[in-house]
Amino acid sequence: MARILLGVSGGIAAYKALELVRLTTGAGHAVRVVQTPTSRRFVGEASFAALSGAPVLVSEFERDPARGAFPGDPQPAHDPLSHLELVGNADVYVIAPASANTIAKLANGLAFDMLCSCALAATCPVLVAPAMNNHMYEHPATRANLQTLRERGVTIVAPGEGRLASKGEHGIGRLAEPAQLLAACEAALAAGTSAGGQANGAVTARGGDWDGVKVLVTAGGTREPIDSVRFLGNSSSGRMGLALAEAALARGADVTLVAANVSLAASEAIARRDVVTAAELQRACQEEFPVSDVLFMAAAVADFRPVAPQQGKIKKSGRASLALELEATTDVLATLAAQRREGQTLVGFAAEHGDGAVELARGKLVEKGVDAIVVNDISRADIGFDVDANEVTILTANGSANGAISVGRAAKSQVAEAILDAVWRLRGGR
Numbered sequence: 001m002a003r004i005l006l007g008v009s010g011g012i013a014a015y016k017a018l019e020l021v022r023l024t025t026g027a028g029h030a031v032r033v034v035q036t037p038t039s040r041r042f043v044g045e046a047s048f049a050a051l052s053g054a055p056v057l058v059s060e061f062e063r064d065p066a067r068g069a070f071p072g073d074p075q076p077a078h079d080p081l082s083h084l085e086l087v088g089n090a091d092v093y094v095i096a097p098a099s100a101n102t103i104a105k106l107a108n109g110l111a112f113d114m115l116c117s118c119a120l121a122a123t124c125p126v127l128v129a130p131a132m133n134n135h136m137y138e139h140p141a142t143r144a145n146l147q148t149l150r151e152r153g154v155t156i157v158a159p160g161e162g163r164l165a166s167k168g169e170h171g172i173g174r175l176a177e178p179a180q181l182l183a184a185c186e187a188a189l190a191a192g193t194s195a196g197g198q199a200n201g202a203v204t205a206r207g208g209d210w211d212g213v214k215v216l217v218t219a220g221g222t223r224e225p226i227d228s229v230r231f232l233g234n235s236s237s238g239r240m241g242l243a244l245a246e247a248a249l250a251r252g253a254d255v256t257l258v259a260a261n262v263s264l265a266a267s268e269a270i271a272r273r274d275v276v277t278a279a280e281l282q283r284a285c286q287e288e289f290p291v292s293d294v295l296f297m298a299a300a301v302a303d304f305r306p307v308a309p310q311q312g313k314i315k316k317s318g319r320a321s322l323a324l325e326l327e328a329t330t331d332v333l334a335t336l337a338a339q340r341r342e343g344q345t346l347v348g349f350a351a352e353h354g355d356g357a358v359e360l361a362r363g364k365l366v367e368k369g370v371d372a373i374v375v376n377d378i379s380r381a382d383i384g385f386d387v388d389a390n391e392v393t394i395l396t397a398n399g400s401a402n403g404a405i406s407v408g409r410a411a412k413s414q415v416a417e418a419i420l421d422a423v424w425r426l427r428g429g430r
C-alpha cells in the first residue's frame with residue numbers, strides 16, 4: 001500500500017482523474033487529492049472526496065480536516081501546515097491532468113496554488129501527465145517546460161494521440177489512460193524505493209540526466225542479398241530507433257547509431273554508421289558495444305539469409321520456380337548479451353502479431369538475457385512499421401507492475417521518452 005497524492009489541474013481530462021482515484025484505491029493505495037481552483041470547473045471536490053474517502057484541498061490557507069494524514073493513517077495531534085504535511089507524507093505525487101499553465105508554473109518553480117506548492121515541497125517521486133490541445137502541447141514553450149521538468153528528475157507520463165476534446169480536433173495531447181498512470185506511479189514507487197525514495201529532482205536527478213552515458217542504438221531493417229539487385233528485407237523504416245537516438249541525445253547522452261538501410265536523417269551530433277546486412281550490423285555492434293552503457297536494439301535483423309547470393313542477376317528464363325536456400329544469421333542481441341560487462345543495460349524490441357504478443361516477448365526477455373523488451377503488436381496497421389505512432393509494452397526483468405509498463409498510442413518521440421524513463425529507472429538513476 002502506498003500513499004499517492006494526486007494533483008488535478010484544469011482541463012476536461014480531469015474526469016479521467018476520477019477513474020485514476022478509483023483504480024488506485026481499488027489497488028489498495030491510499031489517495032489524497034489536491035485541486036487547482038480552475039479544475040473545480042470541470043470536476044468538483046465532492047467527487048474526488050467521495051472516491052478517495054478523504055478531504056480534498058484547493059488552497060494552502062484552508063484547514064485540512066485530516067491534518068495531512070492519508071486514509072488509514074493516524075492523524076497527528078497538532079494542526080500542521082497542510083501543503084507541507086500532505087506532500088511530506090506522500091510516497092509519490094502525480095499531477096494528472098497537468099495543463100499547459102500548470103506545467104509552466106511547475107517549470108518556473110512558482111507556488112501560486114496548493115498543487116504547485118506541494119510540487120515544490122515534494123521529496124518523493126513526482127510524475128506529471130500532460131493533457132491539452134495538440135497545438136499547446138507542441139508549442140516550444142510547453143516542450144521546453146517539460147524538458148526542464150525532465151531534467152529535474154520529474155517523470156513525464158506522455159500523452160496519447162487521438163481525438164481531442166474540441167470538436168474535430170485530432171492529435172497528441174490526450175491524457176494517458178488511468179491504468180497507464182497507475183502503472184507509472186507503481187513503477188516510480190518501486191524505483192524510488194530502490195533509489196532511496198528521494199526523486200523529485202530537488203534531491204536526486206532521475207530520468208533527465210544522461211550526461212556522459214554512452215548509448216548505442218540500432219535502427220532500420222537489414223537486407224540480405226539474393227543476387228546483385230535483389231534482397232530479402234523487411235519494412236522497418238528506422239523511425240523508432242531514430243526517435244530513441246534523438247531523445248537520448250537531447251538528454252545529454254553520447255549516441256552512436258547503427259543504421260540499417262535508413263533513409264531518414266539524424267542529428268549531426270549522433271555518430272552514425274550505415275550498414276546493409278545482418279553481418280555488417282553485427283560487426284558494427286561488436287565494435288561499439290564494449291564502450292556502450294546502454295544498447296537499444298531497435299533494428300529488425302534478418303533471422304535468415306541466402307546461403308549463396310548470386311553474382312549478377314538471376315534470370316527467369318526457362319524456370320518454372322526458384323528455390324532459395326537460407327541459413328540462420330547470428331542473433332546479435334543474444335550474442336552481445338552473453339558478452340556484457342557490469343553496468344551495461346540491454347533493451348530488445350519485439351514485433352509480435354496479435355494475441356499473446358506480450359507473453360511471446362516475455363519469453364524473449366529471458367532467452368536473450370536482456371534487461372528489457374519493448375513489444376508492439378504488428379497486427380495493427382495504425383502503429384508500428386513505417387508510421388509515426390506506436391503503442392508498446394515495456395517488459396523489464398526486474399520492474400514493478402509485474403514488470404510491464406504500457407505506453408498508450410503516442411508519437412514515436414513520446415514512446416522513446418517513456419522507454420528512456422523506464423531504462424533510467426532500471427539503471428537505478430545512474
Ligand code: CTP
Nearest residue numbers: 297299301302303330331332333348349350351
Ligand atoms: N535480433 C538480433 N539478431 C537477430 C534477430 C533479432 O539482434 N538475428 C534482435 C532484434 O533487433 C530485436 C530482438 O532481437 O531487438 C527481437 O527480435 P525478433 O525478431 O522479434 O526475435 P527473434 O528472436 O528473431 O524471434 P522471431 O522468431 O519471433 O523472429
